[in-house]
Amino acid sequence: MPDGMLQPESLVTSLTTLLGIRVPIIQAPIGSFSCPALAAAVSEAGGLGILALSWDSLPRCCEKISQTRAATQAPFGVNLVLEWDQTDRLNACLDSGAKIVSLFWGDPAPYISLAQRTGAKTMVSVGSSEEARKAADAGADVIVCQGFEAGGHVRGVAGSIALIPAVVDAVAPVPVVAAGGFADGRGLAAALALGASGVWMGTRFAASMESLAHPAFKTHLLRSGESDTQHLRLFDGGWPNAPHRVLRNSTVDAWDKAGRPNTGMRPNENEVIGRLQNGTEIRRYDDMPPVVGMSGEWEACALYAGQSVGGVRTIKPAGLIVDEIIREARETILALVRAGL
Ligand SMILES: Cc1cc2nc3c(=O)[nH]c(=O)nc-3n(C[C@H](O)[C@H](O)[C@H](O)COP(=O)(O)O)c2cc1C
Known part of the structure; x- marks a missing residue:
């Protein structure tokens, strides 16, 4: 067939x-x-x-x-x-x-x-x-x-x-x-x-x-368009040197503004930005996306999304x-x- x-x-x-x-x-x-x-x-x-x-x-x-x-x-x-x-x-x-x-x-x-x-x-x-x-x-x-x-x-x-x-x-x-x-x-x-x-x-x-995505992130996906993602190697904590696509956010913007410095020299490197429900720390450049039940700055996490986000309404x-x-x-x-x- x-x-x-x-x-x-x-x-x-x-x-x-x-x-x-x-x-x-x-x-x-x-x-x-x-x-x-x-x-x-x-x-x-x-x-x-x-x-x-x-x-x-x-x-x-x-x-x-x-x-x-x-x-x-x-x-x-x-x-x-x-x-x-x-x-x-x-x-x-x-x-x-x-x-x-x-x-x-x-x-x-x-x-x-x-x-x-x-x-x-x-x-x-x-x-x-x-x-x-x-x-x-x-x-x-x-x-x-x-x-x-x-x-x-x-x-x-x-x-x-x-x-x-x-x-x-x-x-x-x-x-x-x-x-x-x-x-x-x-x-x-x-x-x-x-x-x-x-x-x-x-x-x-x-x-x-x-999906176990943080509810605020789900809503954010609905507001995002096909041109809002970037292909970067920025969120490397836990998985170094692996290119990924994320939505722009405050972490990406601050790094951009600082002239895109290398790992180790980025703004607020190692800062704890949130915790998972079980208490595990999430650091600013970690590869962890915003999951339900996390506390802290969900928006500063790795906001993984594809260009297809423009079709998610x-x-x-x-x-x-x-x-x-x-x-x-x-x-x-x-x-x-x-x-x-
Ligand atoms: C939040 C998120 C997490 C992902 N985690 C994995 C993973 O654990 N294993 C994997 O093989 N691919 C993973 N991917 C990549 C997907 O398998 C897939 O290639 C991608 O989502 C396709 O693009 P789309 O998001 O535009 O549909 C992930 C993608 C996203 C958006």
């Missing part, structure tokens, strides 16, 4: 068939904003929810997987960032029955082999066609192609429009998922037209009811977001067909 085939209750692509989901929408792992309720809501709506487990203890990884499984029988995924050794976490996830593993930022080959031994499927996020080819050669089942527009940590330098077809051609017939710049059904239709088999959205789901339950995106994608595709294109 060709990708993008419209069915009454689903939108079938090679991705949905491979993962056993109904619609080609993946909730990107969004670090500390991810949680079982969010992943389960997206999966229940027919998409794929993902837990971001890179920084959790092994028991906590297992607990989050159990909580998600208790909330949905539909498939869901786990995500690990390979900047750090994730062997123990991956083994814990696989022992807990994880069937879909997403990997980002590092050499995925050893982790793909581990996952393959249990029959779990792997999705590898890449920022270039060269990286995509290596991941596909290592046995990745799905390639997630992350464009420069993306929020959070950004792997490559090419924008989605140029990157998606290049990656699709590089790894065919491996399904490619488009990430970075997508917030609605028009974006899903465009991604399918470029040869992708689905979309992966982070910022849109950060503004869902279930309401805070809704994640399941309704999935439904709305599918409805709009159908309307977009059908309008093109009716126009005789």
